[in-house]
Amino acid sequence: MTGHTWLWTPPRATPASVGVGQLLRAYRQAHGLTQQQLADRLGFDQSYVSKVESGRRAIHDISTLRHIARNLALSPEDVGLAPGAMADRRRDSSPRSPAAEQVAASQRAWRLTRDHLNHHRISLARAAVRLYPETDRLGSGLLARPGWVWDRPVDIDEVALRWQDKVEPPLIRGDEPETAGSRPLLDGGSPQTRYQRYTRAMRDLDRPTLFENRLSFRLLDIAGDGTAPVTADNRPTLNFGHTTYFDAVDVCETVAHEAAAAMAGTGLSWPALPFRARIGNPFDFGRRVALPSINTLTIRHDRGGQASFFLHRRSAGSVATAGGVYHVIPAGVFQPSGITAFHHEADFDLWRNIMRELSEELLGNPEHDGSSSSPIDYDTDEPFRSFEQARRAGSVRVSYFGIGLDALTLFGEILTVVVIDADAFDKLFGGMVQSNAEGSVVTAGPNRAVTEGIPFTHTSLRRLVDTEPIAPSAAACLELAWRHRETLLPGVRARTAS
Secondary structure, three states: OOOOOEEOOOOOOOOHHHHHHHHHHHHHHHOOOOHHHHHHHOOOOOHHHHHHHHHOOOOOOOHHHHHHHHHOOOOOOOOOOOOOOOOHHHHOOOOOOHHHHHHHHHHHHHHHHHHHHHHHHHHHHHHHHHOOOOOHEOOOOOOOOOOOOOEEEEEEHHEEEEEEOOOOOOOOOOOHHHHHHHEOOOOOOOOOEEEOHHHHHHHHHHHOOOOOEEEEEEEEOOOOOOOOOOOOOOOOOOEEEEEEEEHHHHHHHHHHHHHHHHHOOOOOOHHHHHHHHHHHHOOOOOOOOOOOOEEEEEEEEEEOOOOOEEEEEOOOOOOOOOOOOEEEEEEEEOOOOEEOOHHHHOOOOHHHHHHHHHHHHHOOOOOOOOOOOOOOOOOOOOOHHHHHHHHHHOOEEEEEEEEEEOOOOOOEEEEEEEEEEEEHHHHHOOOOOOEEEOEEEOOOOOOOOOOOOOOOOOHHHHHHHHOOOOOOOHHHHHHHHHHHHHHOOOOOHHOOOO
16 A cells, blocks of 8 residues: 555565564564654654554565665665665674774765655655746746647657767766765775766665666757757657766766755755756756656546556666656656667667557566667567557557656656557556566556556546655646647546546
């Protein structure tokens, strides 16, 4: 149970959650703590601690288990994690030198700030967006320039992608002096030597399950924003070059880490955000790497005019970014499925990227992880062949809303929607999984089939956007789909008015 009766996340099959309730109870009793005192120590609600202790709430998020272990000075094994999952909890009784203690304190502070970041991404994004002019804001956590979001849903085939081989390296890389506060001291280095990159610190101190440096498509500019020419037929146009995933994470998670530290300290203000200030104009993609994710709201639409949509609860312990929040499903970084020139040519396509994510996140198929030398044949390989056949038949419709930037991380967010007729959905996704490598699919209650989704109503939308930890890009997809529901979902208007 997520803590709210109207949304339910099925348990994930991870051993880390076993026995945590009994452990918390034993710890509390051994230290003479009340549930409220233990909750205060962990930063949780008392009711949450009560549910965990009684077994009514299981903890499946690795990041939460790490948080518990660190705050209670427990070993990783105590909370069901593998030995070495937290390097700071070695049971070594030998005294540390002052320099070693300084390194340990720096790394401990870094991990606590990262825990805070992963548990407060939504509130941080909503605060970060207020740093920028109202004219640059899109919803409660995204930034966008005029012309980035279209006044109508655009068929995905109408979006023009252009390639640029020669690209100037970014000016901002994440190793600037202003990032020192977000990079902890390094074990074994000379005094005051810090990790050179944020991703190296993540690798050693808080490694997510899915953490690989993959070739990716770098967004260079967007037609219509004043920096790139608009096509003669007024099509949305996105210009790209090459980058890597870690190049983007080194900047985007560093700027988010800085915001989390500021919020936990003096508050979110420009004087407390030197790296964000160094980045300057968030829309200048020449200064930094802009790597977009493709976020797709999946809607099941039946002949009676009813519609439902699907959400994903992303595990902070499994993914490097956007963990611990509700998100649309599927969502994934725009990148090729392999390392060859053939992969680049075949996969430089928004719809094919969406198809791969549908295959992975809804059907649980192995991830096309960017390291393979075997190409995908989208015309014959399943489930891609069936996806494309359904789209050509008109029972699958894919639309582009536009693009924004997450105000907290400054990651690019391509906003799309796929509407699938009920008959086609049940055929394509009858074997839909409840959980995958990145998290779990959310339903509207514990007794609902995972394929039912959440009712696409104004009540559901407002409840999600106003009260739940939903990613800003997911909220934007929902808001835009609702605004254009008569275009996207013929006949659905009367049934979704409440």
